[in-house]
Amino acid sequence: MVEWGQKNIVFLASLVVSLAVIILGIGRPDLFEAISGWLHTRILDNFGWGYLLSSLFFLVFSIGLAVSRFGELKLGQDHEKPQYGYFGWFAMLFAAGMGIGLIFWGVAEPLSHYTAPPGNLDPRSGAAAAFAMRQSFFHWGLHPWAIYIVMSLAVAYFSFRRGMPPLISSCFYPLLGERINGPLGYLIDILSVLATIFGIVTSLGLGAIQITSGLAAISPLPDVFATTLGVIAIVTVLFMISSLTGLDKGIQMLSKANIILALLLLAFMLIVGPTVYILSIFTTTLGQYFSNLLEMSLASNPFEGYDWTKSWTMFYWAWWISWAPFVGLFVASISRGRTIREFILGAMLVPTLLTFVWFSVFGGAGLHLQIVSEVDISGQVAENVSVALFQLFEHYPLSNLLTLITVLLLMVFFITSADSATYVLAMMTSNGELRPANWKKIVWGITVSTTACILLFTGGLEALQRMAITAALPFAIIMLLLCYCLWLGMSYELSQPPGPNPDK
Amino acid sequence: MQNFIFPVHPGISTQKLWNLAHFAGIFQPEKIYLLLVAPPQHSRQLAWLKELEQEMADQGLPVERLLRQGHIPSQITAAARTTRSTICFIKKWKNPLKMALAGSVVSDVVRMSDEPVLIHKKSLTSAASEQLLTNVMYATSFKHTDEVCVRYIQHPAFKAKRLVLLHVGRRAPDPEAEGKRREQVNANLEDLARQCHNGFETIEKKEVVGLGVARKILRHARLSNIDLLIIGKIDSNGLFSSFTGSTAEAVYNSAPCSVLVIPGGR
Numbered sequence: 001m002v003e004w005g006q007k008n009i010v011f012l013a014s015l016v017v018s019l020a021v022i023i024l025g026i027g028r029p030d031l032f033e034a035i036s037g038w039l040h041t042r043i044l045d046n047f048g049w050g051y052l053l054s055s056l057f058f059l060v061f062s063i064g065l066a067v068s069r070f071g072e073l074k075l076g077q078d079h080e081k082p083q084y085g086y087f088g089w090f091a092m093l094f095a096a097g098m099g100i101g102l103i104f105w106g107v108a109e110p111l112s113h114y115t116a117p118p119g120n121l122d123p124r125s126g127a128a129a130a131f132a133m134r135q136s137f138f139h140w141g142l143h144p145w146a147i148y149i150v151m152s153l154a155v156a157y158f159s160f161r162r163g164m165p166p167l168i169s170s171c172f173y174p175l176l177g178e179r180i181n182g183p184l185g186y187l188i189d190i191l192s193v194l195a196t197i198f199g200i201v202t203s204l205g206l207g208a209i210q211i212t213s214g215l216a217a218i219s220p221l222p223d224v225f226a227t228t229l230g231v232i233a234i235v236t237v238l239f240m241i242s243s244l245t246g247l248d249k250g251i252q253m254l255s256k257a258n259i260i261l262a263l264l265l266l267a268f269m270l271i272v273g274p275t276v277y278i279l280s281i282f283t284t285t286l287g288q289y290f291s292n293l294l295e296m297s298l299a300s301n302p303f304e305g306y307d308w309t310k311s312w313t314m315f316y317w318a319w320w321i322s323w324a325p326f327v328g329l330f331v332a333s334i335s336r337g338r339t340i341r342e343f344i345l346g347a348m349l350v351p352t353l354l355t356f357v358w359f360s361v362f363g364g365a366g367l368h369l370q371i372v373s374e375v376d377i378s379g380q381v382a383e384n385v386s387v388a389l390f391q392l393f394e395h396y397p398l399s400n401l402l403t404l405i406t407v408l409l410l411m412v413f414f415i416t417s418a419d420s421a422t423y424v425l426a427m428m429t430s431n432g433e434l435r436p437a438n439w440k441k442i443v444w445g446i447t448v449s450t451t452a453c454i455l456l457f458t459g460g461l462e463a464l465q466r467m468a469i470t471a472a473l474p475f476a477i478i479m480l481l482l483c484y485c486l487w488l489g490m491s492y493e494l495s496q497p498p499g500p501n502p503d504k
Numbered sequence: 505m506q507n508f509i510f511p512v513h514p515g516i517s518t519q520k521l522w523n524l525a526h527f528a529g530i531f532q533p534e535k536i537y538l539l540l541v542a543p544p545q546h547s548r549q550l551a552w553l554k555e556l557e558q559e560m561a562d563q564g565l566p567v568e569r570l571l572r573q574g575h576i577p578s579q580i581t582a583a584a585r586t587t588r589s590t591i592c593f594i595k596k597w598k599n600p601l602k603m604a605l606a607g608s609v610v611s612d613v614v615r616m617s618d619e620p621v622l623i624h625k626k627s628l629t630s631a632a633s634e635q636l637l638t639n640v641m642y643a644t645s646f647k648h649t650d651e652v653c654v655r656y657i658q659h660p661a662f663k664a665k666r667l668v669l670l671h672v673g674r675r676a677p678d679p680e681a682e683g684k685r686r687e688q689v690n691a692n693l694e695d696l697a698r699q700c701h702n703g704f705e706t707i708e709k710k711e712v713v714g715l716g717v718a719r720k721i722l723r724h725a726r727l728s729n730i731d732l733l734i735i736g737k738i739d740s741n742g743l744f745s746s747f748t749g750s751t752a753e754a755v756y757n758s759a760p761c762s763v764l765v766i767p768g769g770r
């Protein structure tokens with residue numbers, strides 16, 4: 001029993017802490033709200049600049065690694081080939097990294113920035129529209145992927161190439177040595193598990209709300225809590241089935257189906273929607289994005305618009321960092337056999353490009369309705385962000401079908417995210433076992449779904465999201481150290497003369 | 505160690521200078537140069553130098569005075585290069601603020617010199633003992649400087665009771681590679697110990713893992729009660745190290761003992 005406890009110390013400690021936080025959220029939502037609000041405000045107020053600097057550093061570091069001599073190293077032994085083909089790999093990358101978020105914010109974010117830009121811009125002006133698109137590209141572009149890349153690269157390098165368990169603590173071996181198997185290592189892994197749980201519960205909760213809104217738009221089902229509960233229950237059963245079938249089949253199959261569905265939706269909107277307007281927005285914003293990249297990356301705007309930066313850019317950066325353990329571990333697990341250069345360029349450029357197209361199509365169509373067709377869609381979005389996409393569809397042919405496809409898309413993204421999350425959680429709490437026990441997947445799956453239901457009921461979902469963002473602060477530091485460890489490990493490897501065994 | 509060069513000035517401690525001269529004398533040098541870098545027509549300083557030269561010559565030391573003008577570290581390194589001499593400094597405590605503002609001649613010479621630099625901190629010789637030194641530490645990086653440094657340690661006049669060979673290494677990225685690295689380090693230390701054999705009573709081999717090489721060398725020099733720390737200097741081409749300086753430069757200033765910095769070239 002003692003031996004079992006020692007082996008499962010990360011599992012037990014994470015379960016106890018997450019349950020304690022969740023019980024606090026259920027039992028004393030006011031206190032939970034107050035604590036999370038205080039932490040969130042303090043962190044963003046005092047360390048927002050740190051998020052901007054570290055995110056830019058991760059981007060520069062990733063690009064630097066890709067173009068350096070380290071880029072030729074393989075995430076695995078030298079003879080290994082990638083486990084997944086490009087399409088499957090990109091599909092899973094996209095599903096885990098962005099998924100629900102893109103559908104949720106694809107229309108809503110540009111419209112939100114358009115109607116409520118920082119103080120130095122006039123709301124609903126041309127400048128505000130350009131700003132809205134540029135910032136949407138910025139928030140969902142290269143930086144989030146660079147954050148994910150740093151985490152997943154470190155895990156993939158130390159586990160697949162150096163033969164260590166796929167855990168975040170393993171990456172600290174060059175710095176901590178055998179102490180990674182002690183309290184410090186456990187602390188890093190427990191923190192990763194907690195950030196993953198808080199993040200995934202929040203994301204699933206928000207996803208369930210949007211699915212419910214979509215269903216209410218096309219069916220007689222009412223947009224009430226009971227419907228959301230039903231959605232979560234069905235999706236939980238589905239993702240548990242997918243999870244128990246294993247990574248190779250479940251997630252890959254669903255992700256591929258989803259990316260095809262998403263591309264179809266994208267193509268339909270591009271063709272049926274204001275095509276030239278969308279392409280024009282894409283071209284202009286792409287140019288503005290790259291020419292303003294450095295300025296946007298470091299714009300904390302202390303003189304004007306600080307509150308805007310805090311509630312959008314800094315919030316996003318913290319959110320991506322808090323998601324990094326989950327996405328990082330998942331992306332690492334699907335990237336074995338690729339070279340570092342291929343991994344970085346692939347994971348950074350392809351999803352970013354797809355994201356830009358997505359925002360141009362949906363955000364552009366939304367702005368077209370608002371500016372050219374003079375339909376006040378932004379007012380409706382301001383009232384309820386989750387209905388933004390469905391409101392847009394109402395102005396296009398086959399709106400019910402589009403809504404149905406979107407609901408399906410959301411459900412599949414929901415399933416793939418929850419599936420990957422339960423897999424990652426089970427892996428992290430099984431000392432990095434690549435084939436974790438099914439019962440652990442079930443425990444985490446049920447914990448995540450139940451928590452999402454309960455917090456949706458008590459209204460503690462936003463508070464939990466703030467807790468996830470709170471976890472981003474230690475994680476930003478952990479990730480900076482990860483970069484250092486990665487550099488130590490790779491430079492050590494390249495400093496060694498080629499031995500008889502080229503694999504090590 | 506054929507020649508030595510002592511940068512001197514009238515404020516120097518005569519007692520310490522004699523200690524240093526005694527230390528140098530054991531190596532039976534061909535010449536000991538007393539170098540004074542002073543402005544021209546500084547007759548008082550010149551007179552002091554002549555007096556010092558005479559005193560040392562009377563004691564049978566092969567001294568010769570050198571008088572130079574200009575940038576002090578450049579003159580010292582240039583004189584050492586032309587005379588192929590080991591530069592010997594007497595280290596005295598310097599206010600860190602003053603050092604930060606005005607710089608340090610020793611620092612500059614350690615950085616610029618292609619000849620060995622000895623920074624004398626406490627008496628290197630014991631009159632009561634035939635032994636030149638008690639505890640010597642050689643901090644090795646297993647690089648090409650080993651070859652140069654070992655030549656000094658093997659010098660017939662170089663005597664000590666105990667030699668500590670210290671290697672501060674960087675941990676390998678995984679336990680298996682780390683095990684292999686340790687094996688290699690032990691083999692290297694063993695090999696080095698064989699090469700350094702020069703009548704030492706004991707040769708200790710130590711390996712420390714971690715970052716902050718200079719800090720770790722200093723810690724072990726302190727713990728092992730070292731009299732003389734020998735360290736090789738490699739001029740790095742790296743951008744980062746061109747700002748931070750070499751380990752040798754970082755070590756000499758805080759060392760609790762005398763330090764011999766031996767340049768190994770690029």
